[in-house]
Amino acid sequence: MSHPLDRYLRTDRLPHIWCPGCGIGIVVSAMLRAIDKHISEGHFSHDDVAVVSGIGCAARATLYLNFDSAHVIHGRAIPFAIGLKLVKPRLKVIVIGGDGDIAAIGGNHLLHAARRNVDLTVIMVNNMIYGMTGGQVAPTTPPTIYTTTTPYGNYEYPINVIKLLSALNTNYVARASITHPHLIERYIYKALSIEGLAFIEVLSTCPEVFGRHLGFKNAVEFFNKLKEMVRPYEKPPIERSDIVWGNEIVIGEYVINNREGFVRSVYKSLNKWCKG
Numbered sequence: 001m002s003h004p005l006d007r008y009l010r011t012d013r014l015p016h017i018w019c020p021g022c023g024i025g026i027v028v029s030a031m032l033r034a035i036d037k038h039i040s041e042g043h044f045s046h047d048d049v050a051v052v053s054g055i056g057c058a059a060r061a062t063l064y065l066n067f068d069s070a071h072v073i074h075g076r077a078i079p080f081a082i083g084l085k086l087v088k089p090r091l092k093v094i095v096i097g098g099d100g101d102i103a104a105i106g107g108n109h110l111l112h113a114a115r116r117n118v119d120l121t122v123i124m125v126n127n128m129i130y131g132m133t134g135g136q137v138a139p140t141t142p143p144t145i146y147t148t149t150t151p152y153g154n155y156e157y158p159i160n161v162i163k164l165l166s167a168l169n170t171n172y173v174a175r176a177s178i179t180h181p182h183l184i185e186r187y188i189y190k191a192l193s194i195e196g197l198a199f200i201e202v203l204s205t206c207p208e209v210f211g212r213h214l215g216f217k218n219a220v221e222f223f224n225k226l227k228e229m230v231r232p233y234e235k236p237p238i239e240r241s242d243i244v245w246g247n248e249i250v251i252g253e254y255v256i257n258n259r260e261g262f263v264r265s266v267y268k269s270l271n272k273w274c275k276g
């Protein structure tokens, strides 16, 4: 028996390493449905998709995906992806990784990809923690929360990636949540047709590590708590994008711009100055 999305998986690599009830699988399957929709509508082909990731539980996805893929060092998925996109502009280059991979060690690359408006789809699976390494505080961990490195509660201010990327005039900035998989699919589908940088933060759960810290007895309890907090908005105001654990967390398409993408700018310049 096979699943219709199996053609996008390296099934010989299964079973995967993800813990039972982990939110990452929901993100990956929504991403595959979005890609499949584009392919079946004839917008691009299976061979036109490339996926790049760094290190972490979410970043592990590239090992299981049946696309041209690269699993590079921690935090460096975006620079690798930029090189790939510049050399092969026809590719739809997707970066997938955790909040640590993309907003902590890789944060500098993210902000310069946004500044340059590089034509990538970046999916940041935000479980608000370093999952793979055992639950250390991340720059996305909400205030006051217990982690293994903040045993008395997190006293740092978290980074709000939505506000950061909005300030840099990124072409597409959305926040989704594993509690609303159809919206993850819709935003990724849209992101894949956008010129310039398209960034999607997906709120996720890490029941095995973070869930235990938060006192949830199982994955369903954690999922239900996230669902209780998450509110989809049609046009969410950027001022409502801060994440405070226990308060309403607003998801939706925060920013849609129409700036020229990096690849077009680079090739325009090359064509102008490097003729003959």
Ligand SMILES: Cc1ncc(C[n+]2csc(CCOP(=O)(O)OP(=O)(O)O)c2C)c(N)n1
Pocket: 055, 056, 057, 058, 059, 074, 097, 098, 099, 100, 101, 102, 125, 127, 129, 130, 131, 132, 133, 138
């Ligand atoms: C240069 C480097 N520094 C640190 C690590 C250790 N490390 C591996 S994964 C990770 C963070 C994982 O967190 P995140 O990116 O949020 O992904 P998650 O596992 O939560 O999906 C860290 C610090 C590493 N592999 N390489």
Ligand code: SF4
Pocket: 017, 018, 019, 021, 022, 023, 024, 057, 058, 127, 131, 132, 205, 206, 207, 208, 209, 210
């Ligand atoms: S450690 Fe957390 S993020 Fe990593 S696979 Fe397990 S549940 Fe998912």
